[in-house]
Amino acid sequence: MSYHHGNLAPALVAAGFTLARQGGTASVTVREAARRVGVSAPAAYRHFEDRDAFVAQVARCCRQELARTMMTARDRHRSPKRRFRATGRAYIEFAFDEPGLLECAFTPHQAHAWNAIAGATEECAADDPDAARVLIDVLDELHAAGVISTAQRPGAELVAWASVHGLAMLLAGTDRVAAAPAIERVLDGVEAALFG
Amino acid sequence: MSYHHGNLAPALVAAGFTLARQGGTASVTVREAARRVGVSAPAAYRHFEDRDAFVAQVARCCRQELARTMMTARDRHRSPKRRFRATGRAYIEFAFDEPGLLECAFTPHQAHAWNAIAGATEECAADDPDAARVLIDVLDELHAAGVISTAQRPGAELVAWASVHGLAMLLAGTDRVAAAPAIERVLDGVEAALFG
DNA sequence: CAGAACATGTTTACGATGTCAACATGTCGT
DNA sequence: ACGACATGTTGACATCGTAAACATGTTCTG
Numbered sequence: 001m002s003y004h005h006g007n008l009a010p011a012l013v014a015a016g017f018t019l020a021r022q023g024g025t026a027s028v029t030v031r032e033a034a035r036r037v038g039v040s041a042p043a044a045y046r047h048f049e050d051r052d053a054f055v056a057q058v059a060r061c062c063r064q065e066l067a068r069t070m071m072t073a074r075d076r077h078r079s080p081k082r083r084f085r086a087t088g089r090a091y092i093e094f095a096f097d098e099p100g101l102l103e104c105a106f107t108p109h110q111a112h113a114w115n116a117i118a119g120a121t122e123e124c125a126a127d128d129p130d131a132a133r134v135l136i137d138v139l140d141e142l143h144a145a146g147v148i149s150t151a152q153r154p155g156a157e158l159v160a161w162a163s164v165h166g167l168a169m170l171l172a173g174t175d176r177v178a179a180a181p182a183i184e185r186v187l188d189g190v191e192a193a194l195f196g
Numbered sequence: 197m198s199y200h201h202g203n204l205a206p207a208l209v210a211a212g213f214t215l216a217r218q219g220g221t222a223s224v225t226v227r228e229a230a231r232r233v234g235v236s237a238p239a240a241y242r243h244f245e246d247r248d249a250f251v252a253q254v255a256r257c258c259r260q261e262l263a264r265t266m267m268t269a270r271d272r273h274r275s276p277k278r279r280f281r282a283t284g285r286a287y288i289e290f291a292f293d294e295p296g297l298l299e300c301a302f303t304p305h306q307a308h309a310w311n312a313i314a315g316a317t318e319e320c321a322a323d324d325p326d327a328a329r330v331l332i333d334v335l336d337e338l339h340a341a342g343v344i345s346t347a348q349r350p351g352a353e354l355v356a357w358a359s360v361h362g363l364a365m366l367l368a369g370t371d372r373v374a375a376a377p378a379i380e381r382v383l384d385g386v387e388a389a390l391f392g
Numbered sequence: 393c394a395g396a397a398c399a400t401g402t403t404t405a406c407g408a409t410g411t412c413a414a415c416a417t418g419t420c421g422t
Numbered sequence: 423a424c425g426a427c428a429t430g431t432t433g434a435c436a437t438c439g440t441a442a443a444c445a446t447g448t449t450c451t452g
Binding site: 394398404406410411412417421422 | 425426432433435444
């Protein structure tokens with residue numbers, strides 16, 4: 001209604017999220033996002049340094065969506081081992097359900113993924129779910145329950161994340177049912193590596 | 197010298213390879229490759245369906261380069277276990293030495309990676325080294341040596357590849373020496389998963 | 393050996409994108 | 423009320439992918 005949109009940035013990011021969902025990072029374009037929000041393209045540049053900065057925000061959304069998916073899958077179980085496995089499986093399922101989102105989630109600066117694991121926990125509030133946080137939490141549960149030994153605990157995030165993330169990348173675009181055994185095989189491998 | 201270049205396609209791919217090395221997939225552009233070869237942009241379209249097809253070829257080169265790196269690292273050792281570990285480590289090292297090439301190697305259609313593992317071995321000749329082939333071979337050595345049990349052998353490619361590929365993705369752009377322990381940790385995890 | 397079919401390059405051109413500069417229009421503090 | 427500031431708009435430019443239409447060698451046939 002008004003000349004000024006009110007909160008353009010979130011609206012643009014939301015539009016970008018939809019674009020990512022449909023066509024992956026490549027189709028996350030400033031112009032198209034602006035178009036969908038009903039605003040001129042340069043307007044976006046009042047809120048984002050450049051396209052990379054915009055995509056980074058969209059990617060953040062994608063990661064949050066992934067985290068939410070993992071959390072709901074995890075919370076369907078009680079035992080730490082089942083919760084762990086459900087978390088990992090959810091990650092891979094996400095690769096099939098939302099290939100565009102997953103691709104976008106980690107393509108921009110892969111450093112995000114690592115940083116998320118390395119130590120960054122302070123940058124995400126309660127309303128900013130983080131996939132790495134979910135993983136770390138469930139690993140802590142396993143540790144607390146004595147399933148993972150104290151000796152094995154350090155670096156467990158990496159082992160789990162690398163396997164699952166790598167598998168998700170490899171399986172992107174393949175047949176879902178054909179991949180099912182592969183998924184279980186890798187999850188078995190992760191468990192064997194961490195406790196087993 | 198002549199109006200006709202002679203073998204444009206390979207020249208363009210070589211140029212694309214250099215571009216990938218410097219700036220990753222994003223900077224692999226048909227126009228720039230043509231420019232560097234000293235030819236007009238549309239000329240490239242006599243040899244490649246579209247940009248994706250071109251990038252796919254460049255990616256193939258990148259994968260071959262990776263395979264060569266893995267092979268030379270592997271061949272520095274005799275024992276199957278050491279050869280296996282050297283292969284994996286080389287993959288990760290490649291992520292640090294040639295981030296652009298690694299990104300390009302698997303971004304276009306991740307299906308390549310999976311297909312490479314799934315069954316594709318016939319499409320690569322002796323002069324067309326394949327990273328998946330290298331991995332499979334060294335796993336076969338481990339199996340033959342009795343290090344990997346027959347029960348564990350099936351799907352071992354996936355476990356190894358997913359972990360290492362995922363780790364390489366996660367570590368892209370991080371500090372090399374800081375990441376060293378993480379690398380060993382994940383490699384330990386892979387070994388624990390496959391034989392341990 | 394001439395010339396036609398073919399492969400391979402070239403020039404031109406169009407539409408889409410990222411992004412800058414200049415201008416317009418609201419909002420808000422004094 | 424008025425002027426600073428934030429936020430949008432229009433217009434323009436460079437780069438890209440890529441389609442015609444045209445030019446130039448190469449090669450095969452009569």
